[in-house]
Amino acid sequence: MRPTQEASAGTEDRSDALVRVRPAGRLTVSVRTRTGPMYEEHIASLVRQALRGYGVDGAHVEVGEEGAYDHVILARLEAALARSLGSEELFRSALPVVDRTPTSRSRLRRSRLYVPGGGARLLAFADSFGPDCLLLDLEDAVALPEKDSARFLVRRVLATMDFGRTELWVRINPLDAGGADDLALVVGSRPHGICLPKAEDPAQVLALADLLASLEEAYSVPWPLWIMPIIESPRGVLAAADIARAAERVACLAFGAEDYTREVGARRSWETLLWARSQLVASAKASGVQASDTVYPNVEDEEGLRDEAQRARDLGFDGKGVIHPLQIGIVHGAFAPSAEEVAWARGAVEAAVAAAKEGRGVIAYQGRMIDRPVLERAKRILAQVGEGSDAD
């Protein structure tokens, strides 16, 4: 196969690569790397091998890299090829994916860190930040002309980088605005879940669930992907309970205050958003899913973040969005259980252990019955303070 159009993808920014594909009768690769001889041959053979893998036997490929990792170079190469071919079809298959385990629906989700999916620079160290949930963003953080290139990059990042215990999410574009193309590339790289922006109607969730089911089968993904609808409009807030119940895959409702505030014409403050937040928490909890609060946009203001996170927690939220890695610790601190909660959880778990030993089915602690969801909550609290096993 030979590309017939000249095309390029990527940038000359730090940590990125600019890859240009030109039509040619045979395969030639030229590499310009900051590292000189240290990685010149390595990159050339990486690119050749990938081209052969895709059945490209004629093209001139130029790679200029500014500290790009191997998977970034490959993502840029694939995006350039797709642009040249005018189709992403060739790349709609599963890549070999780093070892990754599934997550439970009720796992700990105190922080969800947004990282733009288009820029190599911030993604370069995304595996080291350690939030509970990492959201690779293909929607608001990516400019329209780079939407395609970003989904190639996220596909490779997910397949390659080891994120440890972090749960991995991709915020796709709305399904009718590129979201389906996003899914066709990223589901094979086995994220744990998909964030659905601007959720206003249970039908959107159902459509996403159907698409996921077929892609999971096609790409042999060994777990069903979770859905996190992002409620960021007055319509969404009103329909929150229906959205939460639309599919078994929904694990968490997330609140997006920026768009909501704009649409209702409010000025952002704790009071003006209190009703929407309360409504969202009640809808989520009534439907058996978690609720995650909106981001706190001022990165410099640690006190403001701590205060808002604590209030969100008191309201019943399970976590909060963050836009900078240094916000993670503050949010985790705010969502840490209190000493009384830990003491209660310890007692409840001990009571359950004792009941099991004695063969009693009914567990009581401090005069109240401990059923399974309550016991799970107790275990989760202990996991947060490093006791017992993780919630997963």
Add this chain to the structure above:
Amino acid sequence: MPTNALGREIPEEVAGRTLRPYQGAFVTIPAGRRAGGPLKTIRPGADKVASSLEEAIRRSGLRDGMTISFHHSFRDGDRLVLPVVDACARLGIGDLRLFATALFPCHEPLVRYIQEGVLTRIEGSLNGPIGAFVSQGGKLKEPPILRSHGGRWRAVACGEVGIDVAFIAASEADPYGNANGINGPHACGPISFSVIDSWCADHVVVVTDNLVPYPAVPPTIEQGYVDQVVVVDQVGDPAGIVTGTLRVTRSPTQLKIADLAVRAVEAAGLVRNGMGFQAGAGGISLAAQEILARRMKATGVRAAFAIGGTTRYLVAMLNEGLVGTILDGQAFDEEAIVSHRTNPRHQPMTPGFYADYNSLGCATYLLDFAFLGGTEVDLEFNVNVNTHSDGQLLHGIGGHQDVASGAGVTVITLPTLRGRVPMIRDQVTTVTTPGEVIDLVVTERGIAVNPRRADLAADLRRAGLPVRTLAEMKEEAERLVGAGKKPLFGDEIVGVIQWRDGTVIDVVRKVEGWQ
């Protein structure tokens, strides 16, 4: 070829100079007496002011083959080294040994004088283009010798390096030779690097653009050691003191490393009243210092002292009462210079005070902890600050060895990857500072604890900090980029790295090719 205690091959001699192999951080026992300049006298009424640099050079008796010295307190804003070397060239003096404390990118024009034979030997820190130039080899009669701040002081004080003429840039001086760097329109901060030069050189020339009536105070350089005073248009540009690295980083990764570093010393119980600490001027170290300041404010902890180089961030800690005294050898920005001038708790000090191996007291030995950087670290915790992984000699040692060997806990902060080049190696390209004096290596992936410090590992684990091995972190980084080729080194030695006691911890060899 003989190897030193770290297994590095060190030739017995290079260019006629005997090299003593490094044996351990604190093994050498010094012998002999301190060196000093020749005895001289002066009569009342004598005039020390020379009309020009050329006249001063002529009167100094500088001849072919001699050694000239300088300080680097103006850093990249230095305006003295080039004019002096140029004047020497015009006077037909050549074959000189340049013994500046450090050279910076502004000194790139020296390349011409090296090619023309005006300069044939260099000793001192080589930052940037001159380092890159000598890395090519074959240009100098002898490979440059690099020393730490304390190492340079020691070398002069014990007579290892004899200085024929010391040129000392001063932002304020009087006609009798008293001089400092903290007053005047082009103040640069302390010029205490040159104190030992003034004591030991055969001839001392103070160069200023701000001649004031007697006495110039404080007299960092004293009249009794000064032969001549020269007035020039501008002795240095303070704007050149601030270079790119002297700002707190905004990079999330670097901030994360800084945050982990501070949490590590907190977990070790070192952040407490009365402590002493040092933070380098790199982006991560500065960020760590800022985070430390915030924690100290929150918990009410006060440090007894901090060691500079000083930036505005440390000055702020002094002014807020978080730090009792700054002991400082070098100003890194305008705020630090002003603080030197106005705050008596901002105390200038010489490298002899904080870092000399042959001394009965080093301020660095009283540090509870220090944050330092590096270009590479290896599985034995050895740190490289001189060369890059491609073998190019691009940085000086600064106070790295002195601080690392002194501090109770030395924390090296660096990312696992710079661009796509891994920073954790099986073996560093060049050893600057031995793993023996390194306690923690903090990267964005976690904290590696030197096996010598099982106590620290326990503290860190108890605090829930991510304790990892260097090997694990190295492997994770290399999974993303591959291991890369290594340079192949020839026999030619293009740089000698001294340990602070004068032994040779490593040599830099010329790159001949790649694997």
